[in-house]
Amino acid sequence: MYSEKVMEHFMNPRNVGEIENPDGVGEVGNPVCGDIMTFYIKVNGNRLEDVKFKTFGCGAAIAVSSMVSEMAMGKTLDEAKKITPRLVAEELGGLPQNKFHCSNLGAQALSKAIDNYRKKQAKGGKK
Amino acid sequence: MRKVYLDHAATTPLLPEVREAMLPYLDELFGNPSCLHDWGDAAREAMDTAREQVAQLIGAGADEIIFTGSGTESNNFAVKGMALAQQSKGKHIIVSAIEHFSVLHSAKTLEKWGFKLTEVPVDRYGMVDPDEVRKRIRKDTVLVSIMHANGEVGTIEPIEEIAGITREHNIPFHTDAIVTAGTIPVNVQELGVDALSLAGNQFYGPKGIGALYVRKGVRIMPLLDGGVQEGGRRAGTENVPAVVGLGKAAELAKNDMASRVKHLSHLRERLLAELPARIDHMVVTGHPENRLPGNASFCVEFIEGESMLMLLNSQGVAVTSGSACTSRALKASHVLIAMGLSHEIAQGSVLFTFGIDNAEEDVDYVLEVMPPIVERLRQMSPLYAKFTKTGKGGH
Numbered sequence: 001m002y003s004e005k006v007m008e009h010f011m012n013p014r015n016v017g018e019i020e021n022p023d024g025v026g027e028v029g030n031p032v033c034g035d036i037m038t039f040y041i042k043v044n045g046n047r048l049e050d051v052k053f054k055t056f057g058c059g060a061a062i063a064v065s066s067m068v069s070e071m072a073m074g075k076t077l078d079e080a081k082k083i084t085p086r087l088v089a090e091e092l093g094g095l096p097q098n099k100f101h102c103s104n105l106g107a108q109a110l111s112k113a114i115d116n117y118r119k120k121q122a123k124g125g126k127k
Numbered sequence: 128m129r130k131v132y133l134d135h136a137a138t139t140p141l142l143p144e145v146r147e148a149m150l151p152y153l154d155e156l157f158g159n160p161s162c163l164h165d166w167g168d169a170a171r172e173a174m175d176t177a178r179e180q181v182a183q184l185i186g187a188g189a190d191e192i193i194f195t196g197s198g199t200e201s202n203n204f205a206v207k208g209m210a211l212a213q214q215s216k217g218k219h220i221i222v223s224a225i226e227h228f229s230v231l232h233s234a235k236t237l238e239k240w241g242f243k244l245t246e247v248p249v250d251r252y253g254m255v256d257p258d259e260v261r262k263r264i265r266k267d268t269v270l271v272s273i274m275h276a277n278g279e280v281g282t283i284e285p286i287e288e289i290a291g292i293t294r295e296h297n298i299p300f301h302t303d304a305i306v307t308a309g310t311i312p313v314n315v316q317e318l319g320v321d322a323l324s325l326a327g328n329q330f331y332g333p334k335g336i337g338a339l340y341v342r343k344g345v346r347i348m349p350l351l352d353g354g355v356q357e358g359g360r361r362a363g364t365e366n367v368p369a370v371v372g373l374g375k376a377a378e379l380a381k382n383d384m385a386s387r388v389k390h391l392s393h394l395r396e397r398l399l400a401e402l403p404a405r406i407d408h409m410v411v412t413g414h415p416e417n418r419l420p421g422n423a424s425f426c427v428e429f430i431e432g433e434s435m436l437m438l439l440n441s442q443g444v445a446v447t448s449g450s451a452c453t454s455r456a457l458k459a460s461h462v463l464i465a466m467g468l469s470h471e472i473a474q475g476s477v478l479f480t481f482g483i484d485n486a487e488e489d490v491d492y493v494l495e496v497m498p499p500i501v502e503r504l505r506q507m508s509p510l511y512a513k514f515t516k517t518g519k520g521g522h
Binding site (some may be wrong): 010011013027031032034036037055056059060061099119 | 451470
């Protein structure tokens with residue numbers, strides 16, 4: 001059902017975990033559709049110094065989270081914002097049709113984490 | 128790596144004796160049972176024997192057995208065929224909320240054709256209360272269909288009591304016995320049903336073959352028109368090798384049932400008791416006592432079924448799950464939801480179904496590989512993180 005790349009990321013997910021005192025957090029999904037993803041970011045000079053995630057969900061959801069974290073690592077915030085579900089799916093060698101929308105929320109969770117960071121900044125938080 | 132097949136609810140393997148019985152009908156005995164020459168006679172005699180074997184399995188008369196192409200076809204035939212045959216009397220039907228889709232979707236199709244449908248709820252064990260059926264009977268009710276047991280959670284329903292109620296009201300009663308016939312004792316006289324579905328691939332027979340018992344005198348409208356096969360009730364040249372296989376599987380099931388039930392129940396009891404002892408926040412789903420001998424179904428909190436299934440598969444263990452992610456429609460099992468489980472819990476559904484080839488070592492192996500899989504997924508789960516930090520979200 002899944003591509004080799006999806007299986008590889010599912011079996012060996014990158015960057016699983018939480019960041020202590022993260023600069024931004026983004027959570028998406030709900031248990032009815034089946035997938036919940038939380039992304040944590042650490043920002044240094046407008047770049048993503050660290051990205052970690054926790055995901056409740058199917059094989060695709062876990063592989064997507066892992067891939068997004070890998071794609072985002074080291075990118076500027078603006079670059080990371082340009083990671084779309086389509087790009088993630090392409091990097092993973094495709095996702096099953098019915099999994100595309102509900103399991104492919106990783107980019108959205110990352111984007112929310114960046115928004116969360118920017119909001120905190122605007123309010124005059126640290127950095 | 129050890130390979131452990133624990134998905135007998137999906138399908139069982141073919142017994143060697145069944146395969147042997149089928150082979151001549153794939154070779155030299157290829158005749159069409161409708162024909163009047165020697166080739167036809169041989170095929171027809173084989174069909175007669177098989178019909179008798181299936182009838183004996185469920186305490187029916189041979190002339191009350193109709194062969195079909197699958198359990199799904201049997202259910203479609205029973206629900207649509209019996210409702211349509213009586214539509215002049217009324218257009219109301221009753222099914223339970225946890226029926227297999229082949230019953231539930233047939234009932235919904237009847238709804239589109241102008242019938243009224245009432246679903247009977249179940250309790251948290253997946254059990255139908257006969258009184259709940261009684262309450263829903265109307266003057267225009269022409270069919271009640273309640274499954275004998277549910278394959279996902281293993282709960283066995285009080286069919287005799289329900290049949291007593293439908294008989295009082297003179298309403299035909301069908302039961303989907305696809306997961307029970309050939310597995311536990313099923314007798315149409317004792318159950319008191321008017322129609323009963325069964326399928327070969329649930330008890331070590333071939334796939335693509337089912338049967339429908341219809342009590343003598345009960346009306347049913349054919350779904351397939353054509354020749355006069357199966358007493359004019361199901362047209363189409365019969366799948367003779369599969370029919371022969373179904374008959375042989377029925378005979379073996381009847382002979383070996385007691386020892387099979389004992390073996391399966393033992394393995395099931397071990398897993399039901401020992402797995403939750405090793406994994407916390409794991410609940411058994413289905414009825415604690417009235418359940419299928421080979422069925423051990425659970426929900427594991429804070430993680431999702433498909434990822435569990437995939438990691439178990441990577442360890443050589445085949446299981447199934449009722450999570451939304453494992454269904455093509457991306458909806459959590461309607462059975463678990465009807466039992467009142469939250470979507471969050473239903474997402475963690477995992478189902479182990481034992482077969483006669485499974486051994487103690489298979490249980491040992493699951494007990495060994497399952498806890499680290501759950502731990503691994505929980506370490507990844509934001510729900511588990513939330514629970515460990517706040518104590519919220521557990522059940």
